[in-house]
Amino acid sequence: MTAPIPPAGATGAEFEVIVRQIRFEADGVLSFQLERKDRSVLPPWTPGAHLEIALPSGIRRQYSLCGEVEDRTAYKVATRLVPDGRGGSREMHALRAGDVVKIVGVRNNFELLEADSYLFIAGGIGITPLLPMFRQVAAQGVSARFVYLGRNHTHMAFVDELSAIAPGVQVVQTDLAGIPCARELLADCTATAVYACGPAPLLDDLEAEAVVGLGPDQALHIERFAPVRPAVTVSDPDRKIICGRSGVTVSVQPGETYLESIRRAGIDVPSSCEMGICGTCQVTVTAGEPDHRDELLTENERRAGAFLPCVSRSLSSELTVDL
Known part of the structure; x- marks a missing residue:
């Protein structure tokens, strides 16, 4: 089985940026200008791309880039405050100019394709x-x-x-x-x-x-900024995840996601949305039959072994992943 196809424009580079400017854009909406501390050049991006940001609390969230593609000195994102959300927008809106956050990925799952x-x-x-x-x-x-x-x-x-x-x-x-x-x-x-x-x-x-x-x-x-259907707690009988490189086998507990099972075994897998729409937790399946329940991966990516353990499960009793 070949390795998963990386999302277009994906970069795994991690680096810190400073919040250079915050602007009020509309009721409940703030924009943030993010730059390297030394104002050096940032990784390129294309329309439709988003940043994955590690906030001071440690949670990760994705925000679409909405600035000028040609401006390599600054990233611009905007967020709407969701008071009863999962905390990302509240933490973003609590940032102040001069604060530092970490960029842990620049990805494009929403490419602008050529058209007439x-x-x-x-x-x-x-x-x-x-x-x-x-x-x-x-x-x-x-x-x-x-x-x-x-x-x-x-x-x-x-x-x-x-x-x-x-x-x-x-x-x-x-x-x-x-x-x-x-x-x-x-x-x-x-x-x-x-x-x-x-x-x-x-x-x-x-x-x-x-x-x-x-x-x-x-x-x-x-x-989409949310999945088509809400995640459903499922109990799969006698399911096991084998982490091939680590030599660890873990049984999936009732009501537990495969991501939670892997973490319970002591293997750290980064995640953000945990709804199957961002791709942060993507791993590679090397054996077994996945039951894909995400809203992100293409059929080609799935055939190549890509798997999102935050929502997807297994049709086979054992699933081996490259961890």
């Missing part, structure tokens, strides 16, 4: 990965439209910046105009590539409508 024309659909903070995409296609002179949905202007980050990039931007304040359905958003769509990011109901509707609303030469690409 584009339609971008953003809902709320879903604008962050799409903003650099729109900048790039506009700079290349490729035909593109951008529909940005939000409650109202006070809740919509980067509205002015987006509108200044190119014509073809439609800003929909749903408090005034209501929420358009997917059929309306895709009506008369001539774009060969549709890119969307935003709340789950919006993306679910677009996926369902794309089946009948888009032609064979049109493709919908989406990025």
Whole structure:
């Protein structure tokens, strides 16, 4: 079995950055300018990429890069405060200029593919990965439209910046105009590539409508900030994980994820979302039959052995991983 295909633009380099500037972008949304302490060049990235950040508490979270691709001296990310979330946004919003955080990865699971024309659909903070995409296609002179949905202007980050990039931007304040359905958003769509990011109901509707609303030469690409379905606690009878390089075999306990089992055996595997959408915990399966339950890996990556133990399980009684 060959090694998993790495995500496009992935880099495993770890390095510290300083929070150089924090800006208020909209109600509940802050942007952060991150630079090396010596202001030296940062690793390159492409539209759709995200940073994995290790916050001071030790938790890891992913944030889409939304700045200028050409600016190699600074990374820009933006976060919406989710008071009842898992803690990442609260910790980000508690940062102050001068604080130091660690970048533990730059990945792109949402690549901008070449197309004749584009339609971008953003809902709320879903604008962050799409903003650099729109900048790039506009700079290349490729035909593109951008529909940005939000409650109202006070809740919509980067509205002015987006509108200044190119014509073809439609800003929909749903408090005034209501929420358009997917059929309306895709009506008369001539774009060969549709890119969307935003709340789950919006993306679910677009996926369902794309089946009948888009032609064979049109493709919908989406990025989710949460899994399609919530993780379900499962008890698999008599399942074991064999960590090949370590020579450790561990039984999966009732209600335990495979990631938790591996860690209980004393093997440290980094993780972040623990929902099967970021890829931080990816390991390689070398024997056994995985039961993939993630929202990230492609079929090619799965065939090559990629496995996300935070949510995926095993159809065979034993699963061997390269740890």
